[in-house]
Amino acid sequence: MIKRYFWLAILFAFVVSGGCGSSTTNGGDGGDNCGSDTLCTQCGNDPWCYHDELVTQRDHSRCGNITVYWGSNAEGVEGSCYMEIAIAIHDCTLCDKITKSDIRATCKLDCG
Numbered sequence: 425m426i427k428r429y430f431w432l433a434i435l436f437a438f439v440v441s442g443g444c445g446s447s448t449t450n451g452g453d454g455g456d457n458c459g460s461d462t463l464c465t466q467c468g469n470d471p472w473c474y475h476d477e478l479v480t481q482r483d484h485s486r487c488g489n490i491t492v493y494w495g496s497n498a499e500g501v502e503g504s505c506y507m508e509i510a511i512a513i514h515d516c517t518l519c520d521k522i523t524k525s526d527i528r529a530t531c532k533l534d535c536g
Contacts, residue, residue, distance in 0.1 A: 503527035514535070516532060
């Protein structure tokens with residue numbers, strides 16, 4: 425459990441600092457890539473806003489949208505989305521959808 429909070433803190437710091445460049449694929453506004461996804465539009469350039477709502481709703485089917493809307497620098501946010509929902513609903517198969525190996529490993533440890 426402590427590992428999970430450690431990784432979430434690191435992910436948060438990485439995203440807040442802008443990662444290795446812009447945290448979005450469209451100049452800072454996630455809304456440009458949202459299409460008809462109103463939650464994405466509401467969250468603007470904040471992938472954590474989107475993440476938090478999906479986790480609250482336990483809607484893992486939309487976690488993959490995070491990197492679509494905010495770019496590859498948001499892979500950690502997407503992984504966190506899958507991990508938190510996997511743990512909450514006790515569905516460890518969601519861990520396999522996480523692309524970042526360190527987050528996937530933490531998910532499998534904490535979910536099991």
